[in-house]
Amino acid sequence: MSEFVSFPLALAAEQFAKLPGIGIKTAQRLAYYVLNQPENEVRQFAENIIKARESVKLCSCCQNFTEREICEICSDEERDKSIICVVESPKDVSAFERAGGYEGLYHVLHGLLSPMDGITAEDLKIKELLSRLTDVKEVIMATNPTVEGEATAMYIGRLIKPMGIKVTRLAYGLPAGSALEFADDVTLVKALENRNEL
Amino acid sequence: MSEFVSFPLALAAEQFAKLPGIGIKTAQRLAYYVLNQPENEVRQFAENIIKARESVKLCSCCQNFTEREICEICSDEERDKSIICVVESPKDVSAFERAGGYEGLYHVLHGLLSPMDGITAEDLKIKELLSRLTDVKEVIMATNPTVEGEATAMYIGRLIKPMGIKVTRLAYGLPAGSALEFADDVTLVKALENRNEL
Numbered sequence: 001m002s003e004f005v006s007f008p009l010a011l012a013a014e015q016f017a018k019l020p021g022i023g024i025k026t027a028q029r030l031a032y033y034v035l036n037q038p039e040n041e042v043r044q045f046a047e048n049i050i051k052a053r054e055s056v057k058l059c060s061c062c063q064n065f066t067e068r069e070i071c072e073i074c075s076d077e078e079r080d081k082s083i084i085c086v087v088e089s090p091k092d093v094s095a096f097e098r099a100g101g102y103e104g105l106y107h108v109l110h111g112l113l114s115p116m117d118g119i120t121a122e123d124l125k126i127k128e129l130l131s132r133l134t135d136v137k138e139v140i141m142a143t144n145p146t147v148e149g150e151a152t153a154m155y156i157g158r159l160i161k162p163m164g165i166k167v168t169r170l171a172y173g174l175p176a177g178s179a180l181e182f183a184d185d186v187t188l189v190k191a192l193e194n195r196n197e198l
Numbered sequence: 199m200s201e202f203v204s205f206p207l208a209l210a211a212e213q214f215a216k217l218p219g220i221g222i223k224t225a226q227r228l229a230y231y232v233l234n235q236p237e238n239e240v241r242q243f244a245e246n247i248i249k250a251r252e253s254v255k256l257c258s259c260c261q262n263f264t265e266r267e268i269c270e271i272c273s274d275e276e277r278d279k280s281i282i283c284v285v286e287s288p289k290d291v292s293a294f295e296r297a298g299g300y301e302g303l304y305h306v307l308h309g310l311l312s313p314m315d316g317i318t319a320e321d322l323k324i325k326e327l328l329s330r331l332t333d334v335k336e337v338i339m340a341t342n343p344t345v346e347g348e349a350t351a352m353y354i355g356r357l358i359k360p361m362g363i364k365v366t367r368l369a370y371g372l373p374a375g376s377a378l379e380f381a382d383d384v385t386l387v388k389a390l391e392n393r394n395e396l
Contacts, residue, residue: 007253008254014246050240052210
């Protein structure tokens with residue numbers, strides 16, 4: 001007896017299974033949910049996704065997602081244009097903005113150097129970063145504390161330092177609210193090295 | 199400083215967050231992925247979901263999802279029309295068909311009795327089940343082994359038995375490949391009660 005799944009269920013499940021981190025079981029659950037929703041709501045759902053994709057552009061300055069030529073942050077007159085925080089992805093910009101406290105600008109690389117995956121400097125928005133460094137005093141390398149994040153920070157740091165611009169890196173340390181006993185060794189050693197006077 | 203998320207990212211994330219079991223973090227991850235995909239692929243993805251929803255109908259016999267008037271299983275001449283396996287949802291039909299070995303027909307209830315959630319017999323496809331019982335010899339109640347599944351099986355069983363039709367229930371027992379020590383008490387007691395001669 002062959003595997004039987006009704007055509008609409010299979011078609012919808014197939015779509016969801018294309019998304020990252022969505023396995024076949026979850027895809028079927030989502031498909032089942034969608035097929036049970038009112039038709040106009042499903043249409044709205046799908047059309048909004050198309051709309052989001054169609055309207056998305058990269059800010060010609062910071063390369064973040066935006067629907068304008070220059071994004072909201074880059075065109076905000078009140079922000080400090082002498083500091084640029086370099087991040088891997090638009091999600092990271094959201095994270096910093098949610099946390100608050102940072103008044104400078106951003107630059108989104110759209111990836112990290114990863115020779116194993118064939119991602120080289122040309123695949124990242126590094127040229128775009130270098131071309132906007134006039135009048136910039138500090139570049140904060142805010143890539144993830146992973147091997148790729150470190151390598152990318154080092155690589156870009158070496159390009160920028162000779163231009164006489166201060167390059168800094170996010171601090172390593174214990175995450176707020178965590179327990180010392182669960183911290184990994186690298187984090188603990190870094191937290192100790194970077195200890196501050198009380 | 200207010201939370202900043204670019205409009206397209208927020209719009210796409212909002213759509214994904216509507217899906218069951220998709221939290222805001224996952225929704226953002228999916229939105230980010232979608233915005234990075236080629237526009238025609240995203241369009242295809244969204245249009246296929248609309249297409250699946252538009253083409254879905256309920257089989258006028260078994261109530262399973264189909265794009266035809268009578269589904270593939272109900273119109274299969276080789277299947278045993280004297281046995282009906284009653285399940286909660288179309289996913290369960292897929293599960294049985296995947297497992298193989300069942301040659302009868304199905305009936306999809308599209309839910310389980312749940313007075314707490316206001317789901318009564320009228321909300322399920324019970325009328326449709328009762329109206330197709332001519333020439334049926336056995337009805338297998340294959341709802342989940344949960345409180346709602348049991349209650350629904352009992353309720354429907356009581357409606358059908360007086361019609362002189364055999365009503366059976368899926369066996370409780372140890373799942374294949376599991377370890378005895380991890381089985382819950384109810385399962386263990388049932389497995390013992392329903393023991394078979396070797």
